[in-house]
Amino acid sequence: MSNLQLSDLLLRFIAGGAIISAFALVGDLFKPRSFSGIFSAAPSLAVTTIGLALFREGALYASTESRSMILGAAAFFVYAYVTCYILMHYKVSALVASTASIVIWLGISMLLWAVCLR
Amino acid sequence: MRIRINPSSLRQSGWREIAVRFACGGVITALIGMIAREFGPVLGGLFLAFPSIFPAASTLVERHVENQQQRQGQPRGGSRARHVAALDAAGAAIGGAGLSAFAIVAWQLLPSLNAAAALALATVAWFALSTLLWWARKYA
Numbered sequence: 001m002s003n004l005q006l007s008d009l010l011l012r013f014i015a016g017g018a019i020i021s022a023f024a025l026v027g028d029l030f031k032p033r034s035f036s037g038i039f040s041a042a043p044s045l046a047v048t049t050i051g052l053a054l055f056r057e058g059a060l061y062a063s064t065e066s067r068s069m070i071l072g073a074a075a076f077f078v079y080a081y082v083t084c085y086i087l088m089h090y091k092v093s094a095l096v097a098s099t100a101s102i103v104i105w106l107g108i109s110m111l112l113w114a115v116c117l118r
Numbered sequence: 119m120r121i122r123i124n125p126s127s128l129r130q131s132g133w134r135e136i137a138v139r140f141a142c143g144g145v146i147t148a149l150i151g152m153i154a155r156e157f158g159p160v161l162g163g164l165f166l167a168f169p170s171i172f173p174a175a176s177t178l179v180e181r182h183v184e185n186q187q188q189r190q191g192q193p194r195g196g197s198r199a200r201h202v203a204a205l206d207a208a209g210a211a212i213g214g215a216g217l218s219a220f221a222i223v224a225w226q227l228l229p230s231l232n233a234a235a236a237l238a239l240a241t242v243a244w245f246a247l248s249t250l251l252w253w254a255r256k257y258a
């Protein structure tokens with residue numbers, strides 16, 4: 001791995017960590033819990049990644065990423081809904097339910113990508 | 119139920135929790151950068167809506183409730199902590215719908231508008247749609 005790639009990864013780590021933590025802290029401020037949960041789906045990852053893509057690759061590249069993100073967002077909606085359902089109906093911890101459901105996010109994202117964008 | 123801002127809830131988030139969120143967010147952002155570089159922006163863009171922080175956030179919510187129960191002398195675990203984590207997930211589902219508004223606005227505005235303004239407007243669109251859907255679900 002070249003020094004450039006390493007510095008890029010480090011920049012992404014620091015910027016991503018900082019922006020995602022900041023959004024999460026803002027979410028902690030709000031009550032009730034169902035509303036503050038909105039911040040668990042904050043576009044913090046997107047703001048960081050698109051911001052860096054704009055800087056390195058330009059607006060068209062970032063715009064293309066944003067178009068694909070529409071499908072990822074649809075998958076996120078189903079993912080969070082399924083996690084909610086599992087937690088309401090089964091005796092499993094939040095960590096198990098939310099981590100296991102990532103398979104659903106991956107499956108739906110890839111399916112939508114194959115159907116709509118490939 | 120009204121939306122309230124409660125600054126004292128920030129005291130619940132210790133440095134350890136902030137560090138966990140920072141590490142999760144940082145690692146996922148770096149990984150997604152690698153995916154985009156390897157497979158291009160069309161596939162990489164899907165991962166901008168990856169549930170990066172949600173498992174950690176949901177676990178912390180559940181743990182807060184369990185700790186609260188313990189302080190009140192109630193047994194840890196049970197359905198209450200899970201129920202609160204489920205409410206958090208319901209909110210995240212609404213936020214996920216809002217993410218699509220962010221993506222559409224960013225997709226349309228980035229090629230023609232100042233980058234900072236486009237991202238700011240996209241974030242406003244996410245928050246506005248999420249809040250509207252939350253109200254609709256609560257009161258419709």
